[in-house]
Amino acid sequence: AQTVTQSQPEMSVQEAETVTLSCTYDTSESDYYLFWYKQPPSRQMILVIRQEAYKQQNATENRFSVNFQKAAKSFSLKISDSQLGDAAMYFCAYGGSGTYKYIFGTGTRLKVLA
Amino acid sequence: DTGVSQDPRHKITKRGQNVTFRCDPISEHNRLYWYRQTLGQGPEFLTYFQNEAQLEKSRLLSDRFSAERPKGSFSTLEIQRTEQGDSAMYLCASSLDRDQETQYFGPGTRLLVL
Numbered sequence: 001a002q003t004v005t006q007s008q009p010e011m012s013v014q015e016a017e018t019v020t021l022s023c024t025y026d027t028s029e030s031d032y033y034l035f036w037y038k039q040p041p042s043r044q045m046i047l048v049i050r051q052e053a054y055k056q057q058n059a060t061e062n063r064f065s066v067n068f069q070k071a072a073k074s075f076s077l078k079i080s081d082s083q084l085g086d087a088a089m090y091f092c093a094y095g096g097s098g099t100y101k102y103i104f105g106t107g108t109r110l111k112v113l114a
Numbered sequence: 115d116t117g118v119s120q121d122p123r124h125k126i127t128k129r130g131q132n133v134t135f136r137c138d139p140i141s142e143h144n145r146l147y148w149y150r151q152t153l154g155q156g157p158e159f160l161t162y163f164q165n166e167a168q169l170e171k172s173r174l175l176s177d178r179f180s181a182e183r184p185k186g187s188f189s190t191l192e193i194q195r196t197e198q199g200d201s202a203m204y205l206c207a208s209s210l211d212r213d214q215e216t217q218y219f220g221p222g223t224r225l226l227v228l
Contacts, residue, residue: 044221104156
């Protein structure tokens with residue numbers, strides 16, 4: 001069975017600085033996809049970034065980028081130029097090929113300090 | 115607003131009562147998912163619909179839980195004889211009818227069973 005592990009329950013970053021959130025996963029599949037979702041307090045979960053396992057190039061979305069290490073089964077999220085609005089719970093999720101359900105990690109709470 | 119919507123956003127009920135939640139997916143999305151999120155945890159998959167067909171159910175979905183999507187549009191999740199352990203956030207997501215499509219989440223229904 002696939003698992004997703006986020007080992008950092010909470011992280012803090014100064015405004016305008018860079019922070020990296022860690023995620024590791026375990027799977028025997030070769031074709032899958034990975035996500036980072038952001039869940040602000042009392043607001044809905046929104047997609048931050050998505051990575052297909054077959055793509056070697058790391059995904060980037062504006063200030064958000066990932067470091068995808070397939071052999072190490074690692075999928076970290078880097079947030080550059082952190083803003084106050086980045087404060088939220090961040091969830092790493094795994095989606096397997098041919099399955100419908102996502103498997104989520106336990107989340108990392110990001111605090112942004114002014 | 116063309117996102118996923120859920121109603122109600124909050125529900126407080128007494129143990130033993132029945133509750134029903136509604137989810138309206140993004141209009142062109144044929145796939146619909148229900149997840150449950152407890153405090154400090156990531157969402158856990160409950161069930162999945164493709165159009166009106168319920169194709170997968172998690173073992174988390176006990177016989178007190180039933181989900182429907184009668185016309186392939188909105189979906190309802192009913193919990194009968196609620197227990198305190200049912201207290202959680204119930205999330206709905208939807209996606210296009212293609213494999214490996216990104217799931218988009220609604221704001222959730224927060225249930226508190228007293």
